[in-house]
Amino acid sequence: MGFHVAVVGATGNVGREILDIMAERGFPADKVTALASRRSQGTEVSFGDKTLTCSALETADFSDVDIVLMSAGGDVSREWAPKIGKAGAVVIDNSSAFRVDPDVPLIVPEVNADAVEGFRKKNIIANPNCSTAQLVVALKPIHDRAKIRRVVVSTYQSVSGAGKEAMDDLFAQTRAVFVSDTVESKKFPKRMAFNVIPQIDVFMEDGATKEEWKMMVETKKILDPKIKLIATCVRVPVFISHAEAVTLELEEPLSADEAREILREAPGCLVVDKREPGGYVTPYEAAGEDATYISRIREDPTVENGLAMWVVSDNLRKGAALNTVQIAELLVNRKLLTGQRQAA
Template sequence: MGYTVAVVGATGNVGREILDIMAERGFPADKVVAVASRRSQGTEVSFGDKTLKCEALETTDFSNVDICLMSAGGDVSREWGPKIAKQGAVVIDNSSAFRTDPDVPLIVPEVNADAVAGFTKKNIIANPNCSTAQLVVALKPIHERAKIKRVVVSTYQSVSGAGKEAMDDLFAQTRAVFVSDEVQSKKFPKRMAFNVIPHIDVFMDDGSTKEEWKMVVETKKILDPKIKLHATCVRVPVFISHSEAVNIELEEPLSADEARDILREAPGCLVIDKREPGGYMTPYEAAGEDATYISRIREDPTVENGLAMWVVSDNLRKGAALNAVQIAELLVNRKLLTARAEAA
């Protein structure tokens, strides 16, 4: 007997990706319900070779739903996540609404799968920020071998992390540049085309942005609260995939060759690291792929036990949709969830 799965936010970038990935991976769902806002009710979305019509969130009955994959933004999650969870569905949420809640596990399956058992406290599991997800996949095997003391990361984040409107904005701006039209910015505080913007999310009192703060607190919660982390998050004119330049200070010595070998064997990681032109991964090549790619692995002689690396991943997949589906698979494979139809 398969599961009944609801996808809330099914018309968005991540929602559509979730449906595609569930179909690709053969998730054991007997029934999939596409859910969106009232204005998107009736909109058709694809699930494998099927077409689903979206139901309105406000009128959807979740009483027979086993798993609810939510990707409709923080406000919607804060209002509806607990309501859906109380009806018995396990909510796997892609927003930032529950990530710092001590009673909600924040899960990247390759990194802290055992923590998923804590979902029973609120029936909610949080998906981390997209930039955090790929970072901790790369850091975990290094941390297990040589203990990470400090991380300095600079991100190069694609516009898809800000939603479809942001992707449309970059496309329109790029076209405007080429045809000599006026470049207008609807989504970003400054022009995005042929530019970079060192500002993602709101500014905080200490001068960091909330995106940078998220990377700090989420890495500590997922990996190790003792790790010190400093982030600078930058939006770049790329449609899909985030890249990160990562500098690591370790407690124990670890050569670049050793790190390369460790990462080659690590779940979710794929090392592409030839010291020649083109022997590294770029965001364009990572788009549509599941792996977290690691390149430019080298020792940093400016600190004791220092390493540097380049980390690239499709933010819509590993950073959001794939990770959410992997969490659902974790619940199924560890027999932490019984299909309600089967239990009845």
């Protein structure tokens, strides 16, 4: 017998992706409950060959739920995750609400699976920011071999990272450009169509945006607190998948060829690196795929022990839904959960 899994935020981009990935990977659930806000109550969502009808989170009973996969925003998580955790279910949360909480593990299974052991303090596990998740998957094998001292990363992030409304906004703006209509921006601070915006989330006192701060603190928590990181996060007019230009300064020498071989063997990584036109992966090719793709691996001659690479991944999958399901699989595979329904 499997587990009872509840998906909170089941009508959103990530919630629907979680349901698809659970079905694809055959997650051992004997019952799946779809939950959403009151205004989405009654909405139908797909789970494999089944159709689930969403119930309201506010009236949900978690007494026999084993795992809650939550993707409904920070405010909802802050209110509901502690309540659900106290009721006995394990919450795997996609928001930023608990990522820096020292009592909440922040997990990317290919990178720091052992850290999941501490989840019982609050019965909450945090999923990292989408741009952080793909970055640390690529950094982990290099850090293990040559110790990363400093990271400089520029991101090219798709609009799906800002939700369905952002995707609709880009579509409407692009259409308006082609039919010579007025271009209106509902979700972004400036026009998104045929443009790039060097702001994701709000600005902080030091001039960094909160997205850039997240990448720094989350990489330290997941990988190594000694790593120095600066990010410039940019929204680009792409619907799905984030790309990152990454430059590393290492403590030990590592050639591009050595890095390429290490990454080819690393879990979650797929190297596509031909030094010819088109011999790399773009966001378009990564959409719908599980891997973190790494291309353009080369040595950086401007610093000692420097390395540069191009990292691309589907932000709705590895950056959110897939990583969430992988964390749940980690709990199951390590026998860290005993299903409440089984124990009843």
